[in-house]
Amino acid sequence: MSCDQTYPGIVDDVVKLIESVRPHRRVFQVTAPGAVVVQSNWVHWPCLFPQHGPGRKHERAILLEDWQRVLVEEHPAAFLRGLFHSDGCRVRNWATRVVAGHQKRYDYPRWQFVNASTDIRELCCWALDLVDVAWRQSTTRTISVSTRAGVARLDELIGQKS
Structure with a gap:
């Protein structure tokens, strides 16, 4: 998930949420210009978020x-x-x-x-x-x-x- 680096509290919330869903898996924070990308690899994320998919969200x-x-x-x-x-x-x-x-x-x-x-x-x-x-x-x-x-x-x- 891409988060605005201006809001570190939101970044922390996202990390804590992912850790609560997958407590024994590593959560990564990758910095990009103006952003922090929070990610954790898991094959079952699409089961929790079936709305995720290819293409722009406003077109599907x-x-x-x-x-x-x-x-x-x-x-x-x-x-x-x-x-x-x-x-x-x-x-x-x-x-x-x-x-x-x-x-x-x-x-x-x-x-x-x-x-x-x-x-x-x-x-x-x-x-x-x-x-x-x-x-x-x-x-x-x-x-x-x-x-x-x-x-x-x-x-x-x-x-x-x-």
Whole structure:
């Protein structure tokens, strides 16, 4: 798995996760420009991730197996954490409004998830629905969580990238 080297906490999380699945196998970290590739060789990885395959993920179906859907339903926060920590960000958004004849600027936090795959975006929205977080599709490839309650809930469930 390729990880952004800016987030060593995420790299550590990926290493720990792989070690928990395969506790007696070696996990390798290979550095590349701007990235850390975390890998562990095992012939059965495709059994755990049948969505993996040749070609670009946004050009092929990404569907969860029944057993995977059950796991996400039981642990939606962990699923969302993986999605947002890989293809999402928490940003400060702003808007202006005229109040009593004066232009006023409002700043507020927002979570955004961006992915070219319709299937992956739909899985993200499904998981957000499971945890009662309001979302909207703000652009073709972007899912936004902008309400104060929704942002607070995601902050609680998935935490900041580190």
